[in-house]
Amino acid sequence: MRNIDRGVIRACLRSSRPLFASRHVPVGVKRLMVEMVTGAARPPRGTRFERDTVAGVPVVRVMPAHTTGGTLIYLHGGGYALGSAKGYRGLVAHLAAAAGTTAVIPDYSRSPKARYPIALEEMVAVYSRLLDDGLDPDTTVVAGDSAGGGLTLALTTALRDRGLPAPAALGLICPWADLAIDVDRTRPVLGDPLILPSMTAEWAPRYAGRHDPRSPGISPVYGDLSGLPPIVVHTAGDDPISVDADKIEAAVAAAGGILDHRRFDGLWHDFHLQVSILAEAREAVTDLGAALRRHVQKIHPDTRIAST
Structure with a gap:
């Protein structure tokens, strides 16, 4: 893998900001742009992919060249409107390889056509069907970035409330988990080269619809x-969405839960997507995969941690 200077990547992201921020660019065009950004993550050699359907939801199954057991369910980001399983398969392949698992990436329905709670109910249905098909929750981790990180947390609380077994651990990359401050337009402005509070203020009401x-x-x-499995959180210092992770950390601590929060100063929202070209991203993905694997190993001590 080649390394590109973070300043060059930052400049490229900043140059694309006007198109992402424009209300005049159709959502279809923005989806294509996100496919280009996420597709820059090239999967490790030997990774295999399969298209499938689970509970009526299209998914991509990811099979790294070497695994040590277990399953990663990954919920992609994109403001609930952008992103796809196909676009995210490179990043997920790296994370699954680091965790030693196979992976499933659901293509949940996106806004503005599909508003809350459609995506959440689809993910409950996918998880439930996988359980029916033999998925072992004790060797399963659920992770997601940005909107997918918020959806991961919402999914797990829904599983708890419905009496379904929880996964062994959660991984949250720059989670978007407070859409209310975007509807209220009170999100702080930080130094992110791409994400502006005006963008999240546009996406949040499209997903929430008429709901509070x-x-x-x-x-x-x-x-x-309360009552959630251990959570591993990664945030970036320049990301305006990072304040949501601070709120998650405080809420989990107040509930007596387990949360490991790693902060990456000087980096931007979802920098993990540059895993193929940014050394810091590779280190972060490897770190997150290993951390998730350790939580699985605490339940199954005979499970080896994958070498990366």
Whole structure:
């Protein structure tokens, strides 16, 4: 893999900001742009992919060349409107390889056509069907970035409330978990080269629709975060969405839960997507995969941690 200077990557992201921020660019065009950004993550050699359907939801199954057991369910980001399983398969392949697992990436329905709670109910259905098909929750981890990170947290609280077995651990990359401050337009402005609060202020109401944006299924930071599995969080110092992770950390601590929060100063929202070209991203993905694997190993001590 080649390394590109973070300043060059930052400049490229900043140059694309006007198109992402414009309300005049159709969502279809923005989806193509996100496919280009996420597709820059090239999977490790020997990774195999299969298209499938689980509970009526299209998924991509990811099979790294070497695994040590277990399953990663990955919920992609994109403001609930952008992103796809195909576009994210490179990043997920690296994370699954680092965790020693296979992976499943659901293509949940996106806004503005599909509003809350459609994506959440689809993910409950996918998880439930996988359980019926023999998925072992004790060797399963659920992870996601940005909107997918918020959806991961909402999914896990829904599983708890419905009496379904929880996964062994959660991984949250720059989670978007407080859409209310975007509806209220009070998100702080930081130094991110791409993400502006005006963007999240546009995406949040499209997903929430007529529902209260403080509903825990939309903004998990306002819900009960007790009784959840261990959580590993990664945030970036320049990301305006990083304040959501601070709220998650405080809520989990108040509930007596386990949360490991690693902060990466001087980096931007979802920098993990540059895993193929940025050394810091590779180190972060490897770190997250190993951390998730350790939580699985605590339940199954005979499971080896993957070497990366």
